[in-house]
Amino acid sequence: MTGSKPDLIVIGAGIVGLSSAYYIKKLNPDLDITVIDRAPTIAQGNTARSAAGFRDLFTSDINFELSHSTMQFFRDVQKKNKYDLGMKFVGYLFLMGKHDKRVEYMESLSKKTGVRFYDEKDLKSLDYLNLSPAGENSGIMNLPDIELAALGQNCGIIDPGLVCNFYYEELRKLGVSFSFNTDVQMVRLSPVKPLDYPGEPFLWQDKTISSLKTNKGELNGEQYLLATDVWTTGLTDPLGIDSHIRPKKRQVFQVSGDKIRDVVLSSPFTDERIFPFTILPKEGVYLRPAAQEKSFWVGVADDIGRDFSFSENPEAEDDFYNMSIYQIANSYFPILEGARVTAKWAGYYSYNTIDKTPFIFRSMNLVIATGTSGSGILKGDGIGRFTEAVFSGKDKVQLYNGSEIETSSLGVDYRMIDKEKIIL
Ligand SMILES: Cc1cc2nc3c(=O)[nH]c(=O)nc-3n(C[C@H](O)[C@H](O)[C@H](O)COP(=O)(O)OP(=O)(O)OC[C@H]3O[C@@H](n4cnc5c(N)ncnc54)[C@H](O)[C@@H]3O)c2cc1C
Structure with a gap:
């Protein structure tokens, strides 16, 4: 990182971090975005450990739309853009x-x-x-x-490494920077108007995420996106923010x-x-x-x-x-x-233990995208578009297949509970 303060720091370079960063940058080209990960390269977390299947066979409407539109997008990337994602329609x-x-x-x-x-x-x-x-x-x-x-x-198998590579290459073309081997040890909560008094932030102060404590020193951004999958809880617990996952x-x-x-x-x-x-x-x-x-x-x-x-x-x-x-x-x-x-x-x-659909929500200047519940790759493109909409404060997200979903439906306060029954 250059030492300047990016508009957005995305923590996590798995499928969720990469696809989210892609749509945020694509729709907000002026934003200065940096993606960081503690691994030496992209897609080294659970994205690398998956069974790499894709399906649109979900009982929850939202899971169906996220997966169905993601499959259409991936299929077009492979067929029309001729970018091999290792997608095979084996059923x-x-x-x-x-x-x-x-x-x-x-x-x-x-x-x-x-x-x-x-x-x-x-x-x-x-x-x-x-x-x-x-x-x-x-x-x-x-x-x-x-x-x-x-x-x-319409279901089959895919290569998650190639999918991540697709977003990574696009992000590089769009000018997004990456910092690997960067381990976030703490997300710092501070007062919006600091008084430099020990014990801040106090109850009556407005709060914000001010920086990330990392193995490479303190990193400052205007906004932050946590795309850290199961590791999210360790970073949000000290803030008093519930990740809602196990x-x-x-x-x-x-x-x-x-x-x-x-x-x-x-x-x-x-x-x-x-x-x-x-x-x-x-x-x-x-x-x-x-x-x-x-x-x-x-x-x-x-x-x-x-x-x-x-x-x-x-x-x-x-x-x-x-x-x-x-x-x-x-x-x-x-x-x-x-x-x-x-x-x-x-x-x-x-796991989102309530309804097995992702959690994508904002708290202060921090957006959290997690809870993929075992199907984050096959919903990866839809999740990226969804996160962009939450980041940008939109009421609705439009997916690749044209379907529209209320952004609040995967949030915390006005969540649409639609329990998924087909978990593999
Ligand atoms: C055995 C198994 C089978 C699966 N099968 C399928 C399947 O068939 N189809 C499917 O769609 N999904 C499947 N999944 C689920 C899928 O792998 C996940 O939903 C998806 O990979 C989640 O993506 P992510 O980007 O949120 O997480 P990850 O890929 O885990 O990315 C999170 C990133 O955050 C980074 N990170 C974490 N903490 C920090 C920190 N403190 N500082 C810096 N960086 C940090 C990690 O290094 C990691 O790169 C399977 C998962 C498993 C384990």
Whole structure:
């Protein structure tokens, strides 16, 4: 940083910080903006640890609009601008029993987006899939039979690194500066009119964020944007501002083997011919194709029993794969037997525990964009536009697909509570 006082300092160079900075700069070209991150480069936080799937299959209207418009934007960036985002329309395949509540969600979603249904007869032709996990374990584990499936046709997989690179390159072109290896240790609260008296700011003083204490010294900006995902709470708690989020650890296991290799690149569902991002009927265990490695990434958004503890360097747990995930996944996909875990990693969802939609709000000269609840990449463009609208004090945000949303609906005071029911 040059020592001058930028109009805006964005803290966090993940998908949320980058897309937000992009729309703020694009619509306010005169603003001097600096993006800082404690990592040595962009997209090193949870953006790098995701399962990198995209879908517009959400029950909450706002999640649907954010994801649907983001997918359209990304698709156009890749198709029209010819900027590769690694986007592959492999589909999201929900395997379900007839009484699964997701059947109803999918039927309702099929009225707004591409959803194709398959019955038991269609699925029987997939010889690697066990529709009816029989035997002793099935009883203990209470595994539902697969009786139908719904394929989200506009869904698929993407490369979050390439998405972030797209925004980063655009930001560089627009003249936004970056400062990496810059760790914010404290967000300083000060009086608007300081008296230089110990103990300020007092109750009766108007308050503002005056600076950031960092490993590189004090950084001053006119305004600040926190796009720090699960780390937001640590920065806002001392200010008395509630981040409204809690961390939940999430793990991904890359599983490889001869039988898996044959299946990953042979899907009858889409033109991509790649196995779809597949969600099992039990607990939402998913298999995500990793086409290049000819492997599956296997994961789950486990809930009860997964505590809210947080560590800086979370690790994927072998026992969790062997004793929990594998037991379900292998019952439906016996091709997993004998396969090896060839890579694994862990990160966190920044959960908005009330409705599982993001929180984007302003407090003083600080805007906070967090609570992506496990789907920040696939909503990344919509979130960026939303944050710009909040930053600029607009009542409404217009998304890429033309839909308009009240900016207050993801805020704190007048939030529209519309609980998301499809969390993966
Ligand atoms: C296992 C897993 C699977 C997932 N699967 C998907 C998926 O399939 N699809 C999807 O859309 N989403 C998925 N997600 C969620 C997605 O990864 C997040 O929603 C998204 O990455 C959040 O983006 P972000 O920019 O808010 O956070 P981050 O990418 O974490 O960025 C925050 C940045 O802030 C920086 N930072 C934090 N504190 C400070 C500080 N004090 N000073 C300076 N810099 C700081 C960090 O270094 C980081 O770069 C998954 C997440 C996990 C963990």
